[in-house]
Structure formats: C-alpha cells, structure tokens
Amino acid sequence: MPSPAQKHPPLPPAILFDLDDTLISAHTHPRETWKHAIETLPERPEHMDPDVTSTAIHKAAKWFWSDPVRHKTGRLDILTARRGIIGRAFEEVGAFEDHVLEALGAHFTEIRREQTALYPDAVATLEALRDRDIRLGLITNGNKAEQRAKIERFDLAKHFDHIQIEGEMGFGKPEEEAYAHALKSLGHDVSDTWIIGDNLDWEVIVPQRLGFYSIWRDPVGTGLPDGTTAKPDRILTRLAELTET
Numbered sequence: 001m002p003s004p005a006q007k008h009p010p011l012p013p014a015i016l017f018d019l020d021d022t023l024i025s026a027h028t029h030p031r032e033t034w035k036h037a038i039e040t041l042p043e044r045p046e047h048m049d050p051d052v053t054s055t056a057i058h059k060a061a062k063w064f065w066s067d068p069v070r071h072k073t074g075r076l077d078i079l080t081a082r083r084g085i086i087g088r089a090f091e092e093v094g095a096f097e098d099h100v101l102e103a104l105g106a107h108f109t110e111i112r113r114e115q116t117a118l119y120p121d122a123v124a125t126l127e128a129l130r131d132r133d134i135r136l137g138l139i140t141n142g143n144k145a146e147q148r149a150k151i152e153r154f155d156l157a158k159h160f161d162h163i164q165i166e167g168e169m170g171f172g173k174p175e176e177e178a179y180a181h182a183l184k185s186l187g188h189d190v191s192d193t194w195i196i197g198d199n200l201d202w203e204v205i206v207p208q209r210l211g212f213y214s215i216w217r218d219p220v221g222t223g224l225p226d227g228t229t230a231k232p233d234r235i236l237t238r239l240a241e242l243t244e245t
C-alpha cells in the first residue's frame with residue numbers, strides 16, 4: 001500500500017537560497033573531475049598517474065577544506081587554495097615541476113567552469129516562487145568576482161530581492177551577521193523565512209539554532225553523511241519539489 005505523501009508546511013513569505021550546489025552544480029564529483037583534468041592535461045608528465053595523483057589531490061583537498069579558518073581563506077582566493085592543495089598532493093606522490101602544478105590548476109579551473117550549470121528546475125522554481133509573491137534572497141560564500149560572474153552567467157539576479165556575497169560583505173555563513181543581514185534586507189523575521197542549501201553547517205545546523213526552517217539540498221541524492229548531527233527540517237533532491245506541494 002503506498003504510504004501517504006509526506007506533509008510539509010506551507011511555503012513561507014521569504015526564502016534564502018544558497019548558490020553553489022543548490023541552484024547551480026559547482027563542485028560535484030571532485031575526485032572524478034581531478035582525474036579527468038589529469039588525463040586531459042596537455043603535456044602531462046609520463047610518470048603522472050591519473051588514479052594515484054587524483055586520489056592524492058582529493059585527500060589533500062579534504063584535509064584543506066576540513067578546517068573552517070582555512071576554508072574561509074581558501075574560498076575567498078580559490079586559485080591560491082587550489083595551488084596549495086595540488087602542491088601538498090605532489091609532495092605525497094613525488095614532486096612535479098612548478099609549471100605542471102600551475103598548468104593542472106588552470107586546467108582544472110577551466111573544466112570546473114565548463115561543468116558548472118544551472119540545475120534544470122532552478123529557474124522554473126524561482127519563477128514559481130516569485131509568482132506566489134515570496135521574497136527571495138541569494139546568500140553565497142566565496143570570492144566577489146567569481147560569485148558575481150556565476151550570477152551574471154546564469155542571469156540569476158533578476159529572480160532575487162537581495163543578493164549577498166561573502167566577498168562583498170566581509171562576512172559570510174556561518175557567521176550570524178550573515179543571516180541577520182539577509183533577513184533585514186528581505187524585511188522578514190527568522191520565524192517566517194526558510195533557508196535552503198547543501199552545506200550542513202551553513203544552511204542547516206547554524207540556521208536551525210537561529211530559528212530558521214532549514215532545508216538541506218541533496219542534488220545528487222546521496223543522503224545525509226554517516227555520523228552527522230544535522231537534522232534538516234526537510235531534504236530536497238529536486239528544487240521543483242518545493243512548489244509541487
């Protein structure tokens with residue numbers, strides 16, 4: 001017998017959206033992307049094995065991004081962070097020359113840029129929410145120029161009443177000031193605002209503590225990671241689910 005559809009609360013007057021891996025696919029399948037970058041690297045050194053090197057880079061990246069302080073510095077200057085990650089991996093697998101490091105960093109960055117795309121239901125969902133007079137905010141961490149470039153490339157600004165980029169503000173998620181500023185800009189209280197994003201700390205755990213209804217975006221459908229303490233109010237695999245209920 002089919003189970004009854006899960007009941008969700010009615011849509012609120014205001015919603016805050018994360019950008020990367022929420023509205024656009026930006027960082028999915030990192031290990032595969034590193035492997036692909038190595039396999040297709042022009043003038044790749046003969047002894048650079050794509051499996052071994054991509055595994056080492058993936059490990060170095062996980063180490064790098066696991067620390068909140070390094071994470072903040074790194075996301076505001078991703079190219080320097082990426083060079084550091086590759087350098088750490090190269091030390092592990094046997095150092096390659098600096099020009100190889102630079103070339104791989106640039107090649108990976110270009111592949112990432114090409115891969116980045118709107119999720120197919122993103123624009124239709126934003127439009128459907130706007131049609132219901134819901135105030136929408138975009139609140140994204142990272143470098144000003146890179147995040148602005150993504151917003152322009154995908155013509156997203158027109159959907160939002162408020163856009164907030166960490167690199168422009170000087171504060172970002174999970175700093176409380178970031179959420180407070182966004183709420184003030186939308187003119188709504190935390191009790192009638194939802195937040196949606198893929199980062200369990202920034203868009204679920206901290207916002208819930210502040211009183212948000214928090215939706216975890218799980219675009220690949222991997223489910224919550226083992227050991228997490230996060231308890232999202234709702235999990236969204238497709239954005240369109242928001243306006244289907």
Ligand SMILES: [Mg+2]
Nearest residue numbers: 018020021198
């Ligand atoms: Mg994100």
